[in-house]
Amino acid sequence: RKEVEQDPGPFNVPEGATVAFNCTYSNSASQSFFWYRQDCRKEPKLLMSVYSSGNEDGRFTAQLNRASQYISLLIRDSKLSDSATYLCVNSGGSNYKLTFGKGTLLTVNP
Amino acid sequence: DAGVIQSPRHEVTEMGQEVTLRCKPISGHNSLFWYRQTMMRGLELLIYFNNNVPIDDSGMPEDRFSAKMPNASFSTLKIQPSEPRDSAVYFCASSTLANEQFFGPGTRLTVL
Numbered sequence: 001r002k003e004v005e006q007d008p009g010p011f012n013v014p015e016g017a018t019v020a021f022n023c024t025y026s027n028s029a030s031q032s033f034f035w036y037r038q039d040c041r042k043e044p045k046l047l048m049s050v051y052s053s054g055n056e057d058g059r060f061t062a063q064l065n066r067a068s069q070y071i072s073l074l075i076r077d078s079k080l081s082d083s084a085t086y087l088c089v090n091s092g093g094s095n096y097k098l099t100f101g102k103g104t105l106l107t108v109n110p
Numbered sequence: 111d112a113g114v115i116q117s118p119r120h121e122v123t124e125m126g127q128e129v130t131l132r133c134k135p136i137s138g139h140n141s142l143f144w145y146r147q148t149m150m151r152g153l154e155l156l157i158y159f160n161n162n163v164p165i166d167d168s169g170m171p172e173d174r175f176s177a178k179m180p181n182a183s184f185s186t187l188k189i190q191p192s193e194p195r196d197s198a199v200y201f202c203a204s205s206t207l208a209n210e211q212f213f214g215p216g217t218r219l220t221v222l
Contacts, residue, residue, distance in 0.1 A: 043201055043213035044153065087153070096141060097166065098211060102152035 003027060004101035006088050011106045017078050021104045023071040023088030032091035033064055035073050037084045038103065044087055047073075078108045112136070114214030116202050122220045128190040131217045134183055135204030143211060144177055144187050145201040153201070159185065192221045 006023045013019050025033075033050035048055065050062040050071055061074040071088055088101040115134040123129055135142050144156040157167040159179045167177070174193070179185040189196055197220050203211040 043215055045213070046210045096143075096158055096160070096205075097155060099155075100153040 003099045004088055004090060006101035006104050008102060009105040011104065012109060013078055013106070014109055015078060015080060017108075018074065018076050019078055019106060020075075021073045021086055021088075021106075023073075023101055025069050025071070025088075025090050025099075027090065027099070028066075028069060030090040033062075033071050034089040034098075035060075035062055035071075036087040036089055036100070038087060039084045044100075047086070075106075078106075080108050080110060082106060083108045114202055114204050114212055116200075116214035116217050118217060119215060120218045120220075122222065123192055124222050125193055126191045127221075128188065129192045129196075129219060129221075131187040131200050131202075131219070133185045133187070133202030133214060135185070135202070136212055137183070139204035139206055139212075140182070141205045141211075142179060142185050143203040143205075144185070145203065145213075147199045147201060147216075148197075156187070189219075192219075194221045197221050 004025050011019055035047040036044040037047040038044040048057050048062055050064045052064050054063040059076045063072045075082055083106055085103040085105050087103045089098050114136055117132045140161050142159040145153050146156055147153045154169055156169045157177045158165050162179045162182055175189055177187045199216045199218050201213050201216045203213045205211040
């Protein structure tokens with residue numbers, strides 16, 4: 001089983017749609033979880049951290065289910081500018097070593 | 111403030127040649143990471159330095175790869191000799207311990 005697994009997509013949605021990405025991880029000792037965003041031919045950038053209680057940042061909501069080793073990202077009212085690859089990331093039990101999923105490609109269409 | 115700086119941004123070389131990638135981390139960050147990204151394998155950690163000392167090099171693929179960090183503001187990743195399968199985007203990232211990692215723009219390497 002891969003350490004971090006994501007549906008690669010692509011997801012094609014119209015503007016204004018709600019889209020959800022899921023991710024599973026294999027290392028039960030993982031302490032920290034993140035979603036990174038990577039635009040085409042650019043570097044990854046932190047989108048948001050994921051907390052056990054779930055957290056929201058504007059149109060973005062992240063949730064963590066430790067029992068199922070599952071992380072999700074919900075994007076509401078999607079914008080053209082949300083088009084990117086979304087990377088699920090965990091710390092794998094250490095405080096420095098990040099393990100990245102291969103990413104889910106999202107395209108928001110006008 | 112300048113982010114992580116990498117050079118060159120693009121490198122095209124022939125098999126067997128030596129390749130040196132350079133990175134300047136964000137000032138004040140004490141952790142530096144080298145990653146490689148390919149379509150097949152995604153983003154993989156190659157090596158991690160803390161306070162200029164290599165802590166984890168378990169991701170370095172083989173002896174052809176080496177990395178150094180002679181001071182807090184500079185690191186190199188060297189491939190000698192290079193092979194076509196080394197073609198990838200190489201990212202450098204820096205952080206303060208246990209915090210967000212900031213990535214540089216990457217070096218797109220093509221080995222012919």
